[in-house]
Amino acid sequence: MTESQLILEESLRGGQTWSRVVRRGQTLRLTDVEGGAALAALFYNAEEPSERYNMPDTLKAQQIARLTAGFVLYSDMGRVLCSVTQDSVGWHDTITGHGTATHARAKFGEGSYQKLRNDWHRNSRDNFLVELGKYDLGKRDIVANLNFFVKVAVDEHGSLSFVPGHSKPGGFVELRAEMNTLIVLSNTPHPLDPSPTYAPKPIALTLRTGAPAGQNDPCRLSRPENARGFTLTESYFAGRG
């Protein structure tokens, strides 16, 4: 196997958006530099963006209500967009969505650009509309997202509670693209975070070359559903040379 090569390293400030088409086989590591980060994420097949991350299909295929290493992100077409290959955090949320300007105003008060310049209060709904807009995507393309570094616990009655301090300084998660995947990120506070201060944390991004899941890959072997998901994904790329 050829050595993985660094493609790029970037840091994402609090409030910032990011997007890129991560090619099949490339890996993207996300690091919560200071701890306590919340990074909202959406995923699309870059070749046909109507195919996108599907929260229910991801959960029910793997009988999970969270994401961590060994699990994969399914599209609505039965294919694997990305695998979660490494994770030091243990639980990433995908059932509580993202915040809006209304949430931010209610919790943090007015945080206008006029007053705060580039430390103004951003929210993931608006961030997604901006970043998706660059690909001519919009409101109808926003679906249930992932929240990296966030844990919202579910008790036996179904009640939700945000877990403060869930992600520690240096916590990381690594994704491997199994399709050419448009990844869209928004780095703003999670709407259930009880902290009254607008203080989104920096994220470090590392993109490296690599190869898609091999035959003995742990994500493929973790359950028979995933073996079939990878078969369908490989079938999609078959015959492309």
Added chain:
Amino acid sequence: MALLESKLDPARAVFDQVVPAGDGFTHVVKRGQILRIVDLEGNQAADTLFYDAHAPENRYSAVDTVREQGNIYLTTGTKLMSSEGDVLMTIVADTCGRHDTLGGACAAESNQVRYALDKKYMHACRDTFLLTAACCTKDLSKKDITANVNFFMNVPVTPEGKLTFEDGVSGPGRYVEMRADRDVRVLISNCPQLNNPCNGYNPTPVRVLIWEVNHDG
């Protein structure tokens, strides 16, 4: 589980239609009207989506709904929230007790993943949603088919983060009733799934009724 019966009389409903298993249904429920979905024979999943009738990109959002009420299960008192933070519907009566919104709809492709590659031929909710959207609406298509409500379906989540499809908590004649808080298009796929217990392995019809509460309340 908060069981609450309704006082509304089916004989006075302004709309009353049975949706056979495996069929689609769509209708605009006007603001203030009451919509009831009845699980006629029991253990039937009614996969349901909601849209602002005048601005369909403002649509039901499962994650906004569970986050804003702080609970993953839907029952009496649940406000069905839109992606824009608006209340589309409010559940006002429920004799089932709890409904799912994390399990989504079945699709030919997800059935291949979940059960076997040769299950692609089987009828699935996503097909019903696509066909009903294409045939019966002017403005809905694939992008608008997002995470839905599964009325009468039981999808428990454990504190360890596991999620499973369990046998139904519903039974013959149980129903859920909701008030439209604006003009809302309702899109139902009466689930044809035969591979798991969500329909008790026997898909059956549901009945949809609508009342004008001003005349009936």
